[in-house]
């Protein structure tokens with residue numbers, strides 16, 4: 001049974017003149033994003049975890065001690081897979097040989113707990129590229145091969161350092177679904193460094209917020225997104241990511257019915273999806289408004305019973321509210337950015353039962 005503390009890191013020291021003091025715990029499954037502005041120390045934390053940079057501290061992964069006051073395992077004993085911004089493939093080897101590098105050119109037979117060769121090829125869509133040389137691959141294809149090679153080294157932990165930031169937007173959008181599929185199919189925990197909130201919203205299960213060499217908060221994505229004491233919820237583009245399950249499809253209007261905790265959303269769907277498919281919904285704080293009564297006639301598709309969990313003033317004009325979906329407010333959380341005037345005119349307070357009107361919610365497959 002995995003627990004939140006399957007990955008525990010704490011590093012403290014100076015990198016040149018830069019003080020790093022970073023401590024967090026993360027579960028041994030899913031994607032944990034390390035998010036923060038450029039130069040806040042994200043890469044340095046990954047390098048410390050990989051054993052490539054040595055600072056005082058501790059690092060425990062899945063019950064193994066990689067570093068503590070008495071231990072410092074060298075990088076090759078840590079079993080990490082590392083994916084960098086730029087894919088560094090061996091130029092003289094085919095895609096297939098690159099993928100099989102860590103198993104000395106051999107496809108290992110399937111075994112319990114081992115990432116299978118065919119599975120990786122399939123998940124990353126590499127079948128048709130196997131005989132190619134790296135110089136004949138697009139940037140996105142190269143990065144997919146680099147991810148495959150890292151996975152086939154059978155890591156206990158996959159470290160990804162801005163794996164999409166060297167790619168143009170279109171290529172990034174092509175790769176994201178592959179990362180989402182990996183995340184569904186494989187049990188290897190991933191620490192994913194990014195300064196792109198969009199990637200966090202789409203991929204992360206857990207979030208470690210970093211600033212100036214330190215960790216200001218860490219925990220499940222939804223909890224961090226909707227913590228109004230943190231900077232994320234106060235940003236203009238604040239949003240929550242909801243994990244939803246397809247319940248049905250309205251053929252006539254092309255609408256997907258999606259279950260989240262405490263509500264059912266109707267969202268325009270590109271295609272019919274199997275009931276039970278998992279999707280991620282993004283709901284921006286600016287797309288949610290509040291009604292005390294259920295509006296009798298509205299063009300808004302999603303008008304959802306909810307309760308106000310908490311509220312915080314952002315500036316002289318606006319407030320940010322945390323809502324709990326459902327009549328009892330015990331479901332998933334939403335953020336709503338409203339004016340202070342509306343708060344006063346509607347006589348809102350914490351605990352008030354309201355209707356959340358969601359003007360738009362965008363979909364990403366999981």
Ligand SMILES: Nc1ncnc2c1ncn2[C@@H]1O[C@H](COP(=O)(O)OP(=O)(O)OP(=O)(O)O)[C@@H](O)[C@H]1O
Nearest residue numbers: 015016017018037038039040041042043044045195
């Ligand atoms: N070995 C080192 N010697 C001296 N300074 C270092 C060393 N490693 C990192 N630094 C400094 O530590 C700070 C944090 O760097 P780091 O690359 O970890 O940040 P980051 O959050 O990953 O940034 P980016 O998003 O731009 O990659 C920077 O000021 C960097 O110059």
